[in-house]
Amino acid sequence: MDETGDIRAGRLPAEDLGRNFLDAHPPLHGRAALVEASRCHFCWDAPCVKACPTSIDIPSFIRKIATDNMKGAATDILSANIMGGMCARVCPTEILCEQACVRHDQDDKPVEIGLLQRHATEWVYGSDTTPATQLFRRAAPSGRRVAVVGGGPAGLSCAHRLAMLGHDVTVFEAREKAGGLNEYGIAAYKTVDDFAAREVAWILSIGGIEVKTGQMLGRDISLDQLRAEYDAVFLGLGLGAVRALGAEGETLAGVEPAVDFIARLRQADDLSTLPVGRQVVVIGGGNTAVDAAVQSKKLGAEDVTMVYRRGTEQMSATPVEQDFARSNGVVLRTWMRPVKVHGANGRVTGVEFAYTRAGDDGRAVDTGETRLIAADQVLLAIGQVLLPDGFGGAAVLEMTGDRIAVDAGFATSLAGVWAGGDCVASGIDLTVQAVEHGKQAALSIDAAFAAAQGRAA
Template identity: 60%
Template sequence: MDKARAPGVRAGRLSGEEIARNFTDLHPPLDAHEALVEADRCYFCYDAPCVKACPTEIDIPLFIRQIQTADVVGAGETILQQNIMGGACARVCPTETLCEEACVRNLAEDKPVAIGLLQRHATDRLMEEDRQVFERAAPTGRRIAVVGAGPAGLACAHRLAVHGHEVTVFEARPKSGGLNEYGIAAYKLPDNFAQREVEYILEIGGIEVRHGQRLGHEITLEQLRKDYDGVFLGMGLGSTNSLGVAGESLEGVHDAVDTIAELRQSPDLTGFPIGRRVVVIGGGMTAIDIAVQARRLGADEVTLVYRRGREQMKASRYEQELAQTNGVRIVTWAVPTEVLGDGGRATAVRFDHVVAEDGRLVSTGESFEVAADQVFKAIGQTFVAAGLGEAGLKLDGGRIAVGAGRCTSLPDVWAGGDCIAGGQDLTVAAVEDGKQAAESIHRTLGAAAAA
């Protein structure tokens, strides 16, 4: 974030005590009694729709039954067998649109079982006791390179290590964790949880992580393919979309993704500068996360503007309501046409009202302005295919094309997470990608050894 701030941008809008309250757990954990009461609400469906709705296919009725019978650590083991990042997913997954939406109790006169909170209850207990669920198999002598230490890469590395392979993870940033470390609102993963989960994952052994290694710069796909028996690509998305309007380069206009990363890494949020009037452009989870955090840092006015209607927003209905209960104003059917400024600094954003005609957005001819000390762009990210085209890797819609087992067009390269075509851009989906790719790599290497 720029050092030369507009007059309306400053740190310390709230006291340390207020900041601490605003950035504590979004959902406080269940205590033992609350977990038992909630577990008792589960019908333990034989053909459980909640399991089908979970990308990692956790046996939800089983782990809830284990909590009900006081086997909380066993419940944690059941979860991690399917999702090694079950602790983070319990906190950041949009359970309201996945397992809990599918819950048979999700009716007008009832509410779904709090699966996410129960999952957190179990995984937290397991990690507190430092119970290692997995035992590493005998060394295979095979070496696999994993690019990216985010959810997909770590899940892949862990499952490969369980099978006895040696794994080297190449990560561009100073810390592992990917989205969980750098891209999630600070109130969703407080208390350094992302790093604690990384440490737990690495306890299996057989995984080396090298930071400061960016594909296309310090490392190349061609060299990795020569040096390793297989390569998994899980580096996420490398660039954010631009607004493409005049004034976008003015001081005070920021990428929401970068700002969320700064917030996540800030040792003292009381020193984080925020505007009195903030405008957020976008309708996804990133837009909600930066808008809510701006309010919780003390911004007086936060306006989130999205180009289509509420039902088209990628952010779930729950996240939209979270923003509104935090005082964020949501404006729909409007597109930015110019960032206005004075003295090189952003002062407002001009928008056009739009309507949908034959699938296209058309201006109504009406416009309006929203005053702003800060403007955050959250209109999506794009995949940076640095160093991939030269290797002959097939892309689909600007991302890596994959088939069954997350195989790419190259016989010794797999991919998963946000960088692949058709990805869901969810932590839990990235974990499943990494797990499925690891199993495919293991089968392929086994077949090659037997040949």
């Protein structure tokens, strides 16, 4: 974005920016990890495992930490969730495994599973002084070739499991780097030290996976072409478009999708060159809204307001994320719906909101009152949508609403094509869920190859 109006770079000194973007949740080390591991009861029916979308054997890996078997702990985690390192940093454990922890019934403080998972996997990916450690090996070559469209969590998870099973995989990624939202869409303070790229490099190091960047489905490659050239296709497309605000003035300068702002920040070599407004309004109630709002504040914005049309209980951002936003100076305003973006000389000057309340059917309805919040930058975090044009939409693949329909094995309605991640109707859009989709789709593809081989024999 051009430095015009009151959106400009360099609001804070470089040293302040460095402090602001340190790891928000530093890892456990040494004795602290052992003490935390000792709090686990190693439940035989482990409700935390049932709450984990990838079914990591949590008691097993924590017991191995307690006995200093770090390789065993990491293998437990990464066998179930190949992106266990990133998920340890970004997964909302407070509403998944940690919420199910039986320690809640004793001292109201669950075992810090996420931090222990990070501790167990940290050493695997290597550092400036130590090489990465590959825990997995490929099976004998199968002679099968699979195209994976999308280099995000679902696509990379699928590719890695297929490579382990001996298949050759080509990943087609539209952007310059693989990693998807892990690389472009997560707050920088959650994934420091270029971790997303290091994790991708480690995943690819198993071999048998070729990544082709700058390759968009529908522009550079077609589904028909991939089906003709490969034995199977997996679509891990994610959600490529941002919902329109649907309000007058949303095209004014200074208004943009929050995901674009976050991506620009994540790819910046020098945060002091990144422009940010003085008065920032973020519209939305999810984790993307929180990430955009907090990072705006950390870049030096004076006033940052996050506005949601319903209450905090209905926000998809967890209470932990909401509290984190407040603790970083973000003002959360609820029960307000954007109705008009105001501007002058082609640039945004504020957003007019209608106050809302819960109607009889639970939906937000207007009260008749409005309020104008001044803003020189407005970030839209109101959800993303699938771009079906690349694969031909409902004319080619059966859809469930605005997502791709799949069966229990993530096969689509089109023979030889599977799909997973945010582009399918899964119910929740989380990194950990996308990883599970990719893994299960890979197993389904492998089973289909085996069945075809059996028929051929």
